[in-house]
Amino acid sequence: MKKQSILLISDEHFEKEFLDKIALDITREYLFPVELGEIHIDISDYYDPTRRQYDANELLKKIDSVSSSEIIKQIGLFRVDLFIPILTYIFGQAAFNGNAGIVSLYRLRNEHYGMKKDEALLLNRFTKVVIHELGHTFGLIHCHIPTCVMRSSTYVEDIDQKSKNLCFKCRSKIGLV
Amino acid sequence: MALNISILIVDDEDSVRDSLYNWFIDDGYRVDCAENAKQALSILESKNFDIILADIKMPGMDGLEMHRRIKSLNKDSIVIIMTAFASVSTAVQALKDGAYDYITKPFDPDDLSHLIRNAANQISLKAENEALRNKVVSLENIEDLVGNSQVMMKVLKEVERVAQSNSPVIITGESGTGKELIAKAIHSNSHRKYFPLVSVHCGALTESLLESELFGHEKGAFTGAMFNRKGRFEMADGGTIFLDEIATISAKMQIELLRVLESKTFVRVGGNKEITSDFRVICATNRDLKKMVENGTFREDLFYRLNVVNINVPPLRERKEDIPLLVHYFIEKYCTSMSRDIISMDSAALKRIEEYDFRGNVRELENMIERAIVIGNNKEIRVKDLPFEKDMINNSIESLEEIEKKHVHQILIKYDWNISHSAKALKVDRVTLYNKIKKYGLDPSK
Numbered sequence: 092m093k094k095q096s097i098l099l100i101s102d103e104h105f106e107k108e109f110l111d112k113i114a115l116d117i118t119r120e121y122l123f124p125v126e127l128g129e130i131h132i133d134i135s136d137y138y139d140p141t142r143r144q145y146d147a148n149e150l151l152k153k154i155d156s157v158s159s160s161e162i163i164k165q166i167g168l169f170r171v172d173l174f175i176p177i178l179t180y181i182f183g184q185a186a187f188n189g190n191a192g193i194v195s196l197y198r199l200r201n202e203h204y205g206m207k208k209d210e211a212l213l214l215n216r217f218t219k220v221v222i223h224e225l226g227h228t229f230g231l232i233h234c235h236i237p238t239c240v241m242r243s244s245t246y247v248e249d250i251d252q253k254s255k256n257l258c259f260k261c262r263s264k265i266g267l268v
Numbered sequence: 269m270a271l272n273i274s275i276l277i278v279d280d281e282d283s284v285r286d287s288l289y290n291w292f293i294d295d296g297y298r299v300d301c302a303e304n305a306k307q308a309l310s311i312l313e314s315k316n317f318d319i320i321l322a323d324i325k326m327p328g329m330d331g332l333e334m335h336r337r338i339k340s341l342n343k344d345s346i347v348i349i350m351t352a353f354a355s356v357s358t359a360v361q362a363l364k365d366g367a368y369d370y371i372t373k374p375f376d377p378d379d380l381s382h383l384i385r386n387a388a389n390q391i392s393l394k395a396e397n398e399a400l401r402n403k404v405v406s407l408e409n410i411e412d413l414v415g416n417s418q419v420m421m422k423v424l425k426e427v428e429r430v431a432q433s434n435s436p437v438i439i440t441g442e443s444g445t446g447k448e449l450i451a452k453a454i455h456s457n458s459h460r461k462y463f464p465l466v467s468v469h470c471g472a473l474t475e476s477l478l479e480s481e482l483f484g485h486e487k488g489a490f491t492g493a494m495f496n497r498k499g500r501f502e503m504a505d506g507g508t509i510f511l512d513e514i515a516t517i518s519a520k521m522q523i524e525l526l527r528v529l530e531s532k533t534f535v536r537v538g539g540n541k542e543i544t545s546d547f548r549v550i551c552a553t554n555r556d557l558k559k560m561v562e563n564g565t566f567r568e569d570l571f572y573r574l575n576v577v578n579i580n581v582p583p584l585r586e587r588k589e590d591i592p593l594l595v596h597y598f599i600e601k602y603c604t605s606m607s608r609d610i611i612s613m614d615s616a617a618l619k620r621i622e623e624y625d626f627r628g629n630v631r632e633l634e635n636m637i638e639r640a641i642v643i644g645n646n647k648e649i650r651v652k653d654l655p656f657e658k659d660m661i662n663n664s665i666e667s668l669e670e671i672e673k674k675h676v677h678q679i680l681i682k683y684d685w686n687i688s689h690s691a692k693a694l695k696v697d698r699v700t701l702y703n704k705i706k707k708y709g710l711d712p713s714k
Contacts, residue, residue: 142374148283148286148287174374175283175287175291175374176281176283176284176287176373176374177283177284177287177288177291177373177374177375177380178287178291178374178375178376178377178380179374179375179376179377180377181377184290186290187290187293187294227294232293232294232295232296233294233295233296243294243295243381245376245377245378245381246378
C-alpha cells in the first residue's frame with residue numbers, strides 16, 4: 092500500500108520550482124511525502140464584490156471536497172485576497188483537526204506594503220503559512236513560543252519573526268518526537 | 269493561559285459563528301456558540317463563560333438587551349459587543365451598560381487578537397487579585413493573635429461577634445498586650461475589610477497636630493500648610509479608624525471627636541466645606557477611662573459614645589499557658605524573616621520565661637525572642653541569650669545571699685560553666701567560686 096501523502100493543490104499560476112521548495116520543507120517538518128496537484132476552478136465564483144475579496148470559507152470547502160485515500164491532508168494554494176466574514180483578511184485557514192487548508196500569497200508580498208519585491212522572502216513567508224495551516228489540520232493550536240511556526244501571526248512582520256519549524260512541544264503533541 | 273479562557277459567541281449568522289469558532293479554537297480557547305440571545309441566556313444558566321462576544325443586531329432580543337439580562341444574572345463575564353453597523357450612540361449605550369468593548373465587523377485580525385488578549389489579561393488579573401485578596405484576609409485575620417488559653421479564646425470570640433457590627437469599640441489592656449492587633453482583627457473580619465484601616469496614635473501628637481491629622485487641612489490653614497491635606501477620618505471612608513491612646517486627647521479634642529462621631533461630618537482645618545465620611549471607630553487605651561470620667565478628665569458623653577463594646581485584652585501573666593505557643597510563633601516569625609533555620613528553645617530557658625513576670629506583656633516577649641535569635645548560636649535559645657537583667661531585683665528575693673546565689677548561677681550559665689571565665693567575670697579567684705558553688709548547691713544540670 093502506498094504511503095499517505097500531503098497534497099498541495101494549486102492552479103497553473105505557481106511555478107513547479109517554487110512549489111518543490113515548499114514541498115521539501117513540509118516533508119522535513121511533518122515527515123510525509125508531498126505531492127503536487129492541479130485544480131481547475133473558476134475563482135470568480137468565490138469573489139465577493141462588496142468586499143472585493145475571495146470567500147475563504149467557500150474555497151476551503153472546495154479544497155476539502157478533493158479527497159483520496161492516499162492523501163492525508165490537502166492544502167489549496169492561491170494568489171487572491173482571502174476573507175472570512177468576521178475578519179478583514181486572512182493569510183490562510185484550515186479545518187482544525189480536519190483534512191484541508193488554504194493559503195494565499197496575496198498579502199505576503201512585500202509590494203503590498205510599499206516595499207521592494209523580494210521573491211525569497213515571499214517563498215519563506217508562504218512556506219511558513221502553509222506549514223502553520225497544516226499544523227492546525229493536525230490538531231495544533233497557536234503556540235506562545237516566538238520562534239515556533241505555530242505562533243499566531245496577524246501581520247507579515249509576525250511571520251518574519253518566526254521560523255519555518257515546529258517547536259519541540261508542538262512536535263511532541265503530534266507524535267513527531 | 270488561553271486554554272483556561274472560555275468564550276461564548278452569540279450571532280445569528282452561521283458564517284460569523286463558524287469563523288470566530290475556528291479562529292478561537294486555533295488559539296486554544298474553549299468555545300461555544302449560540303445563534304440567538306435566548307439560546308445564549310439558556311446556556312448561561314448552566315455554564316459560565318469568561319468572555320461573551322455578542323452581535324448587537326439579532327432577531328428577537330438584541331445584543332444590548334441580552335447584555336443587560338446577563339448582568340442581572342450576576343455573571344462576571346466580559347461582554348464584547350459586535351456590530352456590522354458602526355453607530356456612536358449604540359457604542360456609547362453598550363459601554364454605559366458595562367460592556368467591556370465594542371467592535372465593528374469585519375475586524376482586523378490583529379484587533380481581534382488584541383481585544384481577546386486584553387480581556388484574557390483582565391480576567392487573569394481579576395483572578396490574581398481575588399487570590400491575593402483572600403491571602404491578605406487570611407493573613408490579617410487573627411494570625412498574630414496567638415493563644416489558646418481560655419481568656420484569649422474569649423477575646424477572639426468577642427472579636428468575631430463585634431466584627432460584624434458597626435458599633436464603636438474600646439479595647440483596653442496593659443501596654444504590649446496587642447490592642448492594635450485586636451483592632452486589625454476586628455477590621456479584617458468586618459464587611460469594611462476592603463477599605464482602609466487608618467491608625468492614629470493620639471498620644472504621639474500635640475493638640476493642633478492631632479486636629480490637622482484627624483480632620484485634614486486646607487492650603488494656608490497655618491504656616492507651612494502649602495497644600496490641601498486629607499485627614500484620617502476622610503481617609504478611613506468606608507473603613508475603620510483606630511484611635512490608639514484615646515485617653516491622652518485634650519478636652520477640646522474630646523468635644524470635636526464627640527461631634528464627629530455623632531454626625532460623621534467634619535470640616536478641614538482652615539476650610540468651610542463640610543465633609544462626610546463613613547467610618548467605624550475603634551479606640552484603645554491602657555488607662556481606666558471610667559475612673560478618668562469620675563475624675564473629670566474624660567468626657568462622660570464621649571465615653572458612653574465610644575464604650576458601646578469593650579474588649580479587655582488580658583496581660584500575659586494571666587495567660588501563661590500561651591507562652592510556649594507565643595515563643596514558638598515568634599521564633600518562627602523571626603527565623604523566617606532573618607532567613608535562618610527554625611531553632612528551638614531549651615527547656616531551662618522556656619522554664620525561665622514561663623516564670624518571668626512580663627510587665628511589657630507580649631511585646632516584651634517578642635523583643636526578647638528577636639534579640640535571642642540575633643545574638644544566639646543559631647541552634648537553640650539558651651537562658652544566657654535572654655535578657656533577664658532587670659529581673660535581678662525580684663520581689664521574691666529578699667536577702668543578699670539569695671541575690672549572690674542567683675548572680676553566681678547566672679554568670680556560670682553565661683560562660684557555659686567555664687570556671688576560669690566565670691571567676692574572672694565575677695572578679696574572684698577559682699577557689700572562691702568553687703566554694704560558692706558548693707555553698708549554694710549549684711549544679712550545671714539544673
